[in-house]
Amino acid sequence: MQSHEKYLNEAFDLAYQSVRNNIGGPFGAVVVMDGKIIGKGGNRVISQNDPTAHAEIVAIRVACRNISNFDLTGAVIYATCEPCPMCLSAIYWANIKEVYYCLTRYQAEAIGFRDNHIYEEMNLLPEERALAFHQVTHPEAAGLFREWMEKQDKMIY
Amino acid sequence: MQSHEKYLNEAFDLAYQSVRNNIGGPFGAVVVMDGKIIGKGGNRVISQNDPTAHAEIVAIRVACRNISNFDLTGAVIYATCEPCPMCLSAIYWANIKEVYYCLTRYQAEAIGFRDNHIYEEMNLLPEERALAFHQVTHPEAAGLFREWMEKQDKMIY
Numbered sequence: 086m087q088s089h090e091k092y093l094n095e096a097f098d099l100a101y102q103s104v105r106n107n108i109g110g111p112f113g114a115v116v117v118m119d120g121k122i123i124g125k126g127g128n129r130v131i132s133q134n135d136p137t138a139h140a141e142i143v144a145i146r147v148a149c150r151n152i153s154n155f156d157l158t159g160a161v162i163y164a165t166c167e168p169c170p171m172c173l174s175a176i177y178w179a180n181i182k183e184v185y186y187c188l189t190r191y192q193a194e195a196i197g198f199r200d201n202h203i204y205e206e207m208n209l210l211p212e213e214r215a216l217a218f219h220q221v222t223h224p225e226a227a228g229l230f231r232e233w234m235e236k237q238d239k240m241i242y
Numbered sequence: 243m244q245s246h247e248k249y250l251n252e253a254f255d256l257a258y259q260s261v262r263n264n265i266g267g268p269f270g271a272v273v274v275m276d277g278k279i280i281g282k283g284g285n286r287v288i289s290q291n292d293p294t295a296h297a298e299i300v301a302i303r304v305a306c307r308n309i310s311n312f313d314l315t316g317a318v319i320y321a322t323c324e325p326c327p328m329c330l331s332a333i334y335w336a337n338i339k340e341v342y343y344c345l346t347r348y349q350a351e352a353i354g355f356r357d358n359h360i361y362e363e364m365n366l367l368p369e370e371r372a373l374a375f376h377q378v379t380h381p382e383a384a385g386l387f388r389e390w391m392e393k394q395d396k397m398i399y
Binding site for chain 2: 089090093094097100101104107109110111130131133134135136137142145146149150153154155156157165167169170171173174175176177178179180181182183184185186187188189192193195196197199202203204206207208211215216217218219220221222223225226229230232233234236238239240241242
C-alpha cells in the first residue's frame with residue numbers, strides 16, 4: 086500500500102505542475118515496472134497543442150521509449166483520475182493489465198471535462214453518435230488487409 | 243464524392259507504406275480542413291515503439307502542430323479503417339465532427355487486431371474488465387480538482 090502511495094504522490098505532483106505552469110489539465114500518471122518508474126507525465130494538451138497528450142498517453146510513450154518496446158506487459162499504471170476512453174484504450178494496446186486511479190470520470194465531468202460524455206458515445210452505434218460516421222468503399226480496402234495477412238515478416242502488436 | 247476518394251487514396255498510400263516499410267500496421271489517416279490536407283500519417287507503432295502511434299493519432303498530432311491549436315473544429319478525418327476506441331476518443335477530444343472510413347473493426351479483428359475487443363471492454367463496468375481496475379484514495383484528490391475549478395486563467399479543452 087505504501088508503494089501505491091509513493092507512485093500516486095508522483096502522479097499528483099505531475100498534475101499540479103500541469104495546472105500551475107499552464108501545461109495542461111489537472112491530470113498526472115506514472116508507469117511502473119518491477120517496482121521502478123519507467124515513464125511519467127502530466128497532461129500537456131495546452132502547452133503542446135496536442136489533444137492526445139493526456140497524462141497516461143505521455144507516460145506510456147515515455148515508458149515505451151525508455152524500454153525500446155511498444156509492449157509494456159508486466160507494467161502497472163497509476164493515474165490521478167480514471168483514464169478517459171482514449172487513455173484506457175492505450176493501456177490495452179500497451180498490454181498494461183493493472184490500473185490504480187483516484188478521481189472518477191464523474192468528478193472530471195463536474196469540473197468541465199468530457200471523459201464521461203466520450204464514454205457514453207463509445208457505447209452508441211455509429212449512427213447514433215454526436216459525430217457523423219460515414220462508411221465508404223474504396224478499391225484498395227480488401228487488398229490492403231490481404232497484404233498484411235500474407236506478409237511473412239510482420240510484427241503483431 | 244471525388245474529393246473523398248482523393249483523401250482516401252492518400253490514406254491508403256500511407257497504410258501501404260507502413261506495411262511495406264515495417265513501420266506499423268495497415269492503417270492510414272488524413273485530416274482535412276477547408277479542402278486542404280493539414281495532417282496525415284500511417285500507423286507507426288512498430289518503428290517508433292509507440293503503442294499510441296495509430297494513423298489517426300499521428301494525423302491529428304501533425305494537424306494540430308500545423309495549425310498551432312489543440313482544437314480541430316471544422317476538420318474532417320479520413321481513415322482506411324474504423325477508428326479504434328483510442329482514436330475515436332482522440333477525434334472527440336480534437337473536436338473533429340466527421341469521420342469517413344472504409345474497413346471495419348470486425349475486418350481488423352479478422353486479421354489479428356484487437357480494436358473490437360477493446361470496444362467491448364469499454365462497455366463493461368470496471369470490475370468486469372480483463373484489466374484490473376482499482377480505485378484508491380489519496381489526500382490530494384479533492385484539492386487538485388478544486389484548484390483547477392478555481393484557477394482564473396485556465397484554458398478549457
